[in-house]
Amino acid sequence: MQIRTRNLYLIPYLTWILLFVVAPILLIVYYSFFNVDGHFTLGNYQKFFTPVYLKMTLSSFWYALLITGISLLIAYPTAYWLTKTKHKQLWLLLIILPSWINLLLKAYAFLGIFGTYGPTNKLLESLGIGTQQILFTDFSFLFVSVYIFIPFMILPIYNALEEMNHSLLDAANDLGASQWTTFRRIIFPLTLDGVKSGCQAVFIPALSLFMITRLVAGNRVITLGTAIEQHFLVTQDWGMGATIAVFLIIAMAFIMMLTRKRK
Amino acid sequence: MKRLTRAFSVIFLIAFGLMYLTYYLNQAEGYGGKNTLTVYNWGDYIDEELLEKFEEETGIKVIYQTFDSNEAMMTKIEQGGTTFDVAVPSEYAIAKMKEENLLLPIDHKKLPNLKHIDPHFLDLPFDPQNKYSIPYFWGTVGIVYNKKMLKDKEIKGWNDLWNPDFKNQILLADGAREVMGFSLNSLRYSLNDTNESHLQEAKAKLDKLTPNIKAIVGDEIKMLLVNEEAALGVVWSGDASEIMGENEDLEYVVPEEGSNLWFDNMVIPKTAKNVEGAHKFINFMLDPENAAKNTEYVGYSTPNAEALKLLSEEISQDVRFYPPPELTKKLEVYKNLGKKMLSHYNELFLEFKMHRK
Numbered sequence: 056m057q058i059r060t061r062n063l064y065l066i067p068y069l070t071w072i073l074l075f076v077v078a079p080i081l082l083i084v085y086y087s088f089f090n091v092d093g094h095f096t097l098g099n100y101q102k103f104f105t106p107v108y109l110k111m112t113l114s115s116f117w118y119a120l121l122i123t124g125i126s127l128l129i130a131y132p133t134a135y136w137l138t139k140t141k142h143k144q145l146w147l148l149l150i151i152l153p154s155w156i157n158l159l160l161k162a163y164a165f166l167g168i169f170g171t172y173g174p175t176n177k178l179l180e181s182l183g184i185g186t187q188q189i190l191f192t193d194f195s196f197l198f199v200s201v202y203i204f205i206p207f208m209i210l211p212i213y214n215a216l217e218e219m220n221h222s223l224l225d226a227a228n229d230l231g232a233s234q235w236t237t238f239r240r241i242i243f244p245l246t247l248d249g250v251k252s253g254c255q256a257v258f259i260p261a262l263s264l265f266m267i268t269r270l271v272a273g274n275r276v277i278t279l280g281t282a283i284e285q286h287f288l289v290t291q292d293w294g295m296g297a298t299i300a301v302f303l304i305i306a307m308a309f310i311m312m313l314t315r316k317r318k
Numbered sequence: 319m320k321r322l323t324r325a326f327s328v329i330f331l332i333a334f335g336l337m338y339l340t341y342y343l344n345q346a347e348g349y350g351g352k353n354t355l356t357v358y359n360w361g362d363y364i365d366e367e368l369l370e371k372f373e374e375e376t377g378i379k380v381i382y383q384t385f386d387s388n389e390a391m392m393t394k395i396e397q398g399g400t401t402f403d404v405a406v407p408s409e410y411a412i413a414k415m416k417e418e419n420l421l422l423p424i425d426h427k428k429l430p431n432l433k434h435i436d437p438h439f440l441d442l443p444f445d446p447q448n449k450y451s452i453p454y455f456w457g458t459v460g461i462v463y464n465k466k467m468l469k470d471k472e473i474k475g476w477n478d479l480w481n482p483d484f485k486n487q488i489l490l491a492d493g494a495r496e497v498m499g500f501s502l503n504s505l506r507y508s509l510n511d512t513n514e515s516h517l518q519e520a521k522a523k524l525d526k527l528t529p530n531i532k533a534i535v536g537d538e539i540k541m542l543l544v545n546e547e548a549a550l551g552v553v554w555s556g557d558a559s560e561i562m563g564e565n566e567d568l569e570y571v572v573p574e575e576g577s578n579l580w581f582d583n584m585v586i587p588k589t590a591k592n593v594e595g596a597h598k599f600i601n602f603m604l605d606p607e608n609a610a611k612n613t614e615y616v617g618y619s620t621p622n623a624e625a626l627k628l629l630s631e632e633i634s635q636d637v638r639f640y641p642p643p644e645l646t647k648k649l650e651v652y653k654n655l656g657k658k659m660l661s662h663y664n665e666l667f668l669e670f671k672m673h674r675k
Contacts, residue, residue, distance in 0.1 A: 091657045107665075107668070171546070191532055191533040269535060289664055
């Protein structure tokens, strides 16, 4: 009896998962087998393995890797420093605050900030470096992407650092470990789970970025996300768009496996 | 707590009261049938004084509603619900709406003023014999350039874009047909070309343009050009006339090699209740005097030959928006190339975007 009522409570969750997780994925896989005219085909998969899409996949991975790497480099020290400060909650709030603002608005703001006559170039000018092209370059793309994703990297690392048992550090200290050894042998291994979930939270969305590639990178950076958007909205070649999405899902599942927490 | 509850109940009552009132008013106005006419047009795309004049002349009350994209308009008409008697879609939208049976045929006998339209702009491939649509305004795709930034260099055609002096100076609108189209035009091919070797040639030529391209962007292109972020831009003439008002150094040119010709057209959607009134309205807008007044207000190019004669020379002799006949002959309307070809165009455009400097 008890088990039956418990199963009843599961119904809303199961329906949710079925309708909004399983069904969409199945639909994507289903659509990936049809060409523009609505005929069954394997051609989309064949097309994915042509140089154009392979190159696009490689460049998507490369940029996502760069974004994740830079985020991690900045986020780890920040999170570490955060655990040492007095007003932790306030600092944390300040770091999370920008993620409350709409993504599109932030991207548009950078059009002005990085523009030829924008504040960044004014600063460079007054420093004697002179006006540079910042907007529509790899630099601006990476900068804005890192800016957008970094809170998602800082939070899990911060939590892992907070949960760490500090008496272990004292023990290491007592036993004569240098600061670097302590970090390498104790702090980093203990916060590895935080780093992993941070990387997941950044790498996976970075792989399918599309709006920033147009607004901030002026379509000079083409990712798989851009191609999906094009196929669904402009070409209406849903089959090809779905095929790319299938590969993205596979890639993401693979990354989840690589970075899963070991118990 | 009690006071709070009371305050909230009052607010809710007022809000619902107002909602009911607008609903009631809308119904009284919008679904009235015979004596009202609902016009569905782009924002700020008509001289509103003309609506008043129409109401005075015919005694039909006009309800004017606006949309901001062809897709949004089509969705609303597809859903039904609201009665739109006249709408103003672009030509590619008309082809789609025709396929989906969203349009009612137009009775030319009820439009005596149709004779004022320049025959050049009638009987076009997207709507043979103008069965479903009557041209409202037209325009081109061309190059906007900043006279101050380019100093004395003159821009005449598409091939000028490949000038090595313009390194990192060009902004392109993010449209496969527009970009592939101008490359085809620069090679003197038709922008509706489907010959594979021509298309590959056009794509290869675009790859060579890469060093000159600063970015390929959407609607931001207007803001970027006004802010002098780049010296040249490939845009629609409508956007051009808008930004030329904001920055006086900007100039527009219809490229000599030929270009795209686009149309916004008046149609009667299948949701129409007042078909008689819709015909009266279209005829009214075709009247040379009214069309001239409307053109002065909107600033786009009118297809109405008689109206053009009434306009001041400053407008009618402006070759940027009324190109001379030898150039007009080279302008082409986009043909519906079919999904497969369109997909191929997009594929080539994507490859071009991926080509790095």
